[in-house]
Amino acid sequence: MKQHKTNMRKRHVIYGCISIVIFLIFVLPQHWQIPVEGASKDDWNTQTFWFEPWGSSVTHRGIDIFANKGRPVVAAHNGIVVFRGQLAKGGKVIMILGPEFKLSYYAHLESFSNANPRLVTAGERIGTVGQSGNATNKPAHVHFSIVTLLPYFWKVDSSTQGWKKMFYLDPNNYLINH
Numbered sequence: 593m594k595q596h597k598t599n600m601r602k603r604h605v606i607y608g609c610i611s612i613v614i615f616l617i618f619v620l621p622q623h624w625q626i627p628v629e630g631a632s633k634d635d636w637n638t639q640t641f642w643f644e645p646w647g648s649s650v651t652h653r654g655i656d657i658f659a660n661k662g663r664p665v666v667a668a669h670n671g672i673v674v675f676r677g678q679l680a681k682g683g684k685v686i687m688i689l690g691p692e693f694k695l696s697y698y699a700h701l702e703s704f705s706n707a708n709p710r711l712v713t714a715g716e717r718i719g720t721v722g723q724s725g726n727a728t729n730k731p732a733h734v735h736f737s738i739v740t741l742l743p744y745f746w747k748v749d750s751s752t753q754g755w756k757k758m759f760y761l762d763p764n765n766y767l768i769n770h
């Protein structure tokens with residue numbers, strides 16, 4: 593009976609800790625950082641979010657941060673790596689679930705960092721800048737998008753594919769300190 597009680601207490605402590613971690617990662621707003629080491633806002637064109645036409649994607653639902661091939665790509669926020677793999681257009685990509693149920697998406701990487709962490713902290717190296725996927729003939733860059741899993745209906749507008757703006761948020765608003 594006593595042993596049972598101790599186990600119950602232990603379990604409560606573990607669940608308590610997990611809830612706190614989930615709360616800290618997903619609910620609290622966080623400070624975002626530019627996902628390429630040493631990059632500044634001069635390394636991307638702020639006008640290219642929702643730029644069109646943009647090939648088979650129609651609109652460009654992110655920004656392209658240009659940097660030399662091999663420059664470290666870092667996590668823009670604390671979170672959980674939910675995908676790390678190869679996609680046709682994106683090439684080597686990483687997706688991290690983070691604050692306020694937002695996903696950050698990093699594409700065209702040259703390589704992934706050797707470690708395969710599940711939990712990452714803001715600024716942690718996750719890979720390197722490259723030209724994988726459909727960026728083969730373009731200068732090396734990271735295509736960076738922010739997707740919210742909770743739809744922001746008030747962001748929808750009459751632009752091409754404007755309904756998708758409830759999911760794709762403008763990275764300029766997160767990476768540039770106003």
Ligand SMILES: [Zn+2]
Pocket residue numbers: 652654655656734735736
């Ligand atoms: Zn892009």
